[in-house]
Amino acid sequence: MDLCIDIARAIDPVSHVQARARLECTACSVRSLAVCAAMKPRELMELDAIMRPSQVQAKTTFISEGEAASSVYTINEGSARLYKLLSDGRRQIIGFALPGDFLGLALRETYGFSADALEPTRMCRFDRVDFNGLVSGHPDLSTRLHDMATSELLIAQDQMMILGRRNAEERIAGFLVNMRNRWARIRGPSVTVPLPMQRLDIADSLGLTIETVSRTLSRFARDKVILMVPDGVRILNEKMLLKMADQ
Amino acid sequence: MDLCIDIARAIDPVSHVQARARLECTACSVRSLAVCAAMKPRELMELDAIMRPSQVQAKTTFISEGEAASSVYTINEGSARLYKLLSDGRRQIIGFALPGDFLGLALRETYGFSADALEPTRMCRFDRVDFNGLVSGHPDLSTRLHDMATSELLIAQDQMMILGRRNAEERIAGFLVNMRNRWARIRGPSVTVPLPMQRLDIADSLGLTIETVSRTLSRFARDKVILMVPDGVRILNEKMLLKMADQ
DNA sequence: CGCGGCCTTGAGAAATGTCAACTTACGTGG
DNA sequence: CCACGTAAGTTGACATTTCTCAAGGCCGCG
Structure with missing residues (x-):
């Protein structure tokens, strides 16, 4: 069950895509922070072609641990909590996503965590297969993702110190x-x-x-x-x- | 101060490199587990060319948090503890490295953790710059590293649950x-x-x-x-x- | 045999968790 | 516009888990 509300694309005729492209990715206010920071104008148009604007209300679960990992997201505006649950309901929040953050670095075939919006939140959603296809043709993007994964791992290691010893x-x-x-x-x-x-x-x-x-x-x-x-x-x-x- | 003992290469004349290559990477007992699992015979020879066998005694610190990240390692035989320290001496072990494990996924310019051998341990050491150079010419290797980073991140997230809620x-x-x-x-x-x-x-x-x-x-x-x-x-x-x- | 490092066990202390009551903020409907 | 209801946050008293400190045991090695 997809709780996200995909806007624009579903109602836009194809001919409007290019117009939207210029309004969306190129003009994006969090681009300098996001995965798309290092992309050139022409690449941004490719990215835009597979981007689906998406917005959810507060409390909405838009990623569920264990479900097929079909999409990846960039937070545009708003915030989210990322968490794992134990069978008895205990919850560990593994991170908070803020504008510019990318959700989809550590993906196997299924999501390894769940995510809820904390407030009304706008995101760029990408089909995971489409996104991977775009990445494989753009070494810069691939490098950027690798850097982001490295950051995440360092943050996770700091968090282990916090949880284990502070x-x-x-x-x-x-x-x-x-x-x-x-x-x-x-x-x-x-x-x-x-x-x-x-x-x-x-x-x-x-x-x-x-x-x-x-x-x-x-x-x-x-x-x-x-x-x-x-x-x-x-x-x-x-x-x-x-x-x-x-x- | 480098506490590792580099063997072979320091004393081997260059002409012996190819002979060693066949003995080392190609015949490696943990290759199927390691970063080099998916490499073809010809690629293994390239890897071998930059590989430096290294062995350390139990308790030897061979990576120190905060120092320049000059090398990456694959554990061949033995094991290591990877850890971070607080200023007052509290320690958090962020993982144990066993044969086949790769140390060097989450690297900035300096190491983010320290590592000690738990027992006499044999490793393949690679100069980080050389290794990155080799990786950039081999998409398979790059993909393999990305997969390993993904695994590490998932493991780190599980560890957060363990430390925070169990x-x-x-x-x-x-x-x-x-x-x-x-x-x-x-x-x-x-x-x-x-x-x-x-x-x-x-x-x-x-x-x-x-x-x-x-x-x-x-x-x-x-x-x-x-x-x-x-x-x-x-x-x-x-x-x-x-x-x-x-x- | 004796020493040192590592491990185990016990007793009491401390930090954090649990349960419960109360407060505050806020939205809704009378 | 106020009263009410609900969700979130705060505070207190007590319980529990884990830590701390201390003593003793085990075992390999010189």
């Missing part, structure tokens, strides 16, 4: 620093860190409970390290936060 | 099942699982303490799920072990 305070501090750095690359530096996910999502990404996350954030706020604001935090004492994150 | 019993049971499966691919199926690492290494890979590992293994042995043997365990009740690992 305490709750270090995990939360590190999480906030990490989110700040990720948003900085998207929207530029800011002491206000958007947190589109709920406390339970933070807990499930850090291997903690919602209560421990809440208590730790409250303590940070009480100690004037952060200020809690709607859907995020403002960093008041960066030095202290970095020290607690041991970074 | 209890000590599940971690240990899962670890044993996992090691059994890895050895099965190398030496064929067996209920005897070699464990070349110490208890402290197991603890540091599972985010536990040595005492918790020891207690849990003792309990498994008391419950006749395993039998502890020198440098490993024998699985007595596979069904129970799989159940505890939730696999």
